Amino acid sequence: MNTTDLAAQQKFVDYAVGHPHLVKAYDAALAAIRGANNGCQVVIVAGPTGVGKTRMAAGLCTSLKEDYANESGQNPEQIPVLYGNAVAAQGACFSWKDFYTRLLTRSGEPMTDKKLAIDRQQNLFADVTLAHYKQNSTADALRIAAENCLRLRKVRCLIIDEAHHMLMVRKNDMASLEFQFEAIKSLALETQTTIVLVGTYRLLDIRDLSGQLVRRSEIIHFPRYDCRDKDQKLQFAGVLKQFLEELPVKHSLSHVRDFRHFYNKTSGEIGILKDWLVRALNRYYQAKKKPGFDMDFLDRYALDNKALRTIATEALLGENKLADISEDALSQLYMGGLAVIPEEQVKPSAPQKKKGTVGRRSPHRDAVGVANV
Incomplete structure (x- = not known):
């Protein structure tokens, strides 16, 4: 290089x-x-x-x-x-x-x-x-x-x-x-x-x-871009367009035609998109015979689908965890109290240790009949 x-x-x-x-x-x-x-x-x-x-x-x-x-x-x-x-x-x-x-x-x-x-x-x-x-x-x-x-x-x-x-x-x-x-x-x-x-x-x-x-x-x-939201889809496409325009190599990639594939291979996360493009660009410059910088070339350096499934699952679970409860649910808690104590609030009591007498050893069986030489 x-x-x-x-x-x-x-x-x-x-x-x-x-x-x-x-x-x-x-x-x-x-x-x-x-x-x-x-x-x-x-x-x-x-x-x-x-x-x-x-x-x-x-x-x-x-x-x-x-x-x-x-x-x-x-x-x-x-x-x-x-x-x-x-x-x-x-x-x-x-x-x-x-x-x-x-x-x-x-x-x-x-x-x-x-x-x-x-x-x-x-x-x-x-x-x-x-x-x-x-x-x-x-x-x-x-x-x-x-x-x-x-x-x-x-x-x-x-x-x-x-x-x-x-x-x-x-x-x-x-x-x-x-x-x-x-x-x-x-x-x-x-x-x-x-x-x-x-x-x-x-x-x-x-x-x-x-x-x-x-x-x-x-x-x-700080969320990812959710393809279920029309505005967020357009925002992700806009960021993708800026990155593709900034690439210092000739290519035929399109933020419109290739949008779905780019989204699927990044889970709508800009950091993953940037890392993917940087990784592919580095391999392109390292190659002695320059390949075409197209989607087939990019896919060689994308995360595999199982890894992306893990990332997407964690993101969806986190988004659900972040979702707030309704005010009605809060009112029911105030008026009705807790029907069941949440498991995470239950602290198991520590087992009580038996106290012995100072200076007196606990009973145990001594070895008999055989001497250690």
């Missing part, structure tokens, strides 16, 4: 379309963040995978930094906006320890790996050397350090992309899931920082399972 091809490809990669769904979600999120001092502490931006949430989050970060440019100019130590990802856990549950470590590192906090909560231990065991406590940094110590950092650095907004990873818990472990909600709420309240959670529809669990957190939250929907 020569330098001319590389430049043409990069120009298309950098090309962005301010399409209607993106603009609407971006404006709503920015307004919610700017108005957070009036009561909202957590802004949730939820949408399907591949819709363009990461690009929108980066745009929010840029705009907010401009908002606080004068304030941070007068206070060099201030970091008005922090942006980062919630990295998926290697195990079954999200690692807050890893999250706090990355947060402190991004903010330039020194000696992140040396954070220890030892004040209380030192008071109790003053004669024990400090080296005795130098083990791995605890999540509590890192949490305190992160809270202090956000306060002292005067962070106004913390944007967390891929935030649905924060809700990763073992299957049916509602207690751990509730802990995740409470940790997010406490971080916002203790630091008076507006937290922006950007992720998939999994974030809607916050609304359904945590009344305290949702009271301090505002949910922004």
Whole structure:
């Protein structure tokens, strides 16, 4: 691939379309963040995978930094906006320890790996050397350090992309899931920082399972384009037209004739469409003998239909989950109460452990008759 091809490809990669769904979600999120001092502490931006949430989050970060440019100019130590990802856990549950470590590192906090909560231990065991406590940094110590950092650095907004990873818990472990909600709420309240959670529809669990957190939250929907809606079909076709016109290669693709196929192979999601075109363009430039840039060539680099079915199913389930209930249903709840307590609100009681007598071992059978040599 020569330098001319590389430049043409990069120009298309950098090309962005301010399409209607993106603009609407971006404006709503920015307004919610700017108005957070009036009561909202957590802004949730939820949408399907591949819709363009990461690009929108980066745009929010840029705009907010401009908002606080004068304030941070007068206070060099201030970091008005922090942006980062919630990295998926290697195990079954999200690692807050890893999250706090990355947060402190991004903010330039020194000696992140040396954070220890030892004040209380030192008071109790003053004669024990400090080296005795130098083990791995605890999540509590890192949490305190992160809270202090956000306060002292005067962070106004913390944007967390891929935030649905924060809700990763073992299957049916509602207690751990509730802990995740409470940790997010406490971080916002203790630091008076507006937290922006950007992720998939999994974030809607916050609304359904945590009344305290949702009271301090505002949910922004960033949807795909739904082909069942005539206006949205036209909007998707308009975005498709702009991308096809921007392609730096000759082609015969049409946003009218090929609309249905483009929609089916992207599930109406602009991020998937852009990734598909970028992937095909890269392979085109890599080819020594240039093929025709037509639909047959594009289809080689499209997602397979099973993957698209999974994406579409998740999107439809998320849209249904986002749908509100009627006011009549709410009135019936107020007047009639709960006929059945929802399963997610029922907390199984922990099994009672039998208490033994101090100094007396529990009965068990000792080995007899054979000596170990």
